[in-house]
Amino acid sequence: MKFLSIAFLLMVSPVCFGLVVLQYHHVSDKTPSSTSVSPDLFEQHIRYLAENNFNVLTADEFADSLTFEKSLTDDKSVLITFDDGYDSVLTEAHEVLKKYNFPYIVFINPSKVGSKGYLSLKELQQLEGDGAAIANHTWNHPHLIREKPSETKADWRLRVTEEITTTQQFIEANFDATTKLFAYPYGEFNQALAQLLEQLGFIGFSQHSGAIGHFDNRQALPRFAFGGNYGLMSDFRIKVNSLPLPVAHVDVRDKSGNLLYEPLLTEGSSIPKVTIQIQNNGSHPKNLQLSCFASGVGSIAVKKIDSTTFETQSPEPLPVGRSRYNCTATSKLAGRFYWLSLPFYKKNDDGSWYPEY
Structure with a gap:
């Protein structure tokens, strides 16, 4: 396999057409708004999937869909995911999902399991018994691409590998x-993280x-994150129907x-220029126009x-922190x-990492 750009891998086999991954954190009116959807809005999302005949996948079905032999033909397939294992998955989301018999995935950090605001081991096992899958989000939820002071590349790789493998051992034991x-x-x-995930046998998800x-990297797949200003029904309908x-x-x-x-953008690359070549197979409108x-x-x-x-190219430098180019077109x-997102990260001007927000 060969990296093309921005750590995207050109896959040997095509991926199923129109598969959308939904990402949630809190389902609550009482948690930080930027990572929360209200229980009422969440139920509207799930009801929309049911009423519009979306195929909601299990973790195994999703993994199978990434192979040529088992690619889905349904272009309205969805995977539902939750990051961090917050307790509102059980108190607010679970009954809604159970009502519609929809499977989902909870990505956990074992160091947080049972802490205030997080699901306990017993609760996670209860969710699994009702159709959820439990998956890996590292042990401590660190910024994985950030090397510690005086840390060598080998030290960094060892530390990151331990974050991933100890978590997987916990998951497989429980x-x-x-x-x-x-x-x-x-x-x-x-690139180093994506390659490590591939070597460890993982399918990976980012947040662009x-x-x-077919173009997407199996170790950095896109997801639509919902929270704050993102996720109103008008926004949800567009995203869940995207191609x-x-x-x-x-x-x-x-x-x-x-x-x-x-x-990660370095000095001289904060205004990235992107060239996008579309497949010439007649599947898209002849006069396709991109908006970015x-x-x-x-x-x-x-x-x-x-x-x-x-x-396409931004007329000014991208901001410090996590950012994206998003390009869409009418199908x-x-x-x-159609939707394409390219993620970028930019440090502070002095070379220090941006604070979390």
Whole structure:
């Protein structure tokens, strides 16, 4: 396998068409709004899936769908995920999901299991008995791409490997874990992490948005995160019905024209230039038009080079922290949009890491 850019892997086999992964944290009116949806809104989301005949996958079905031999033909398939194992998954979300007989995944940090505000081991086992899968979110929820002072690359790799493998050992000792799934804390990943996950046999999830398509890296799959201003029903309907942009190739370059292989932006690369080539197979509208947006900037211009090639670039540097380029286009299917998201991370000007927010 070969990295193309921003740690995206070109997969040998195509992924099922139109698979969308939903990400939640809290389902509550009393927790931080940026990572919370209200119980009422959450039930509206789940009811919409049921009323519109979405195929909600188990963890095993999802893993099977990523192989050529077992790719799904249903283009309205959804995976429901929760990060961190907060207690509102049981008190607010579980009964709604059980009502509709929908499976889901809870990504946990064992160091937090049983702490205030988090699910206990017994509660997690109860959820598993009712159809949930329990999966890996590291032991302590660290920023994995951040090396500690004086830490060598080998030391970093050993520390990160331990975060992942000790968590998996806990999961396999306490749950019926048949599929190795991993969610990056804060959604942050790089090439070394993606390669490590692949070597350890995991499918990985980040937090950039979009439907999963053939171009996506099995170790950094997109998810739509809901919380704060994201998740109102108008927003939810668009996202859950989204389709993967039919990409043939993407490259990302700095201001000197050098290819960028990592989401972490360095000096000279804070205004990344992206070239997107669309598959020329007649599956998309002949006059396909891309609209792109950059975090902290808003709408950014898109230049159409030819019928299948587009260029886009923010007119100003991306902000410090986690950001994205999101590009969308109208598909041939009424009310459904193609979606592609590219994640970026940027340190403070002095080289220090941004604080969490």
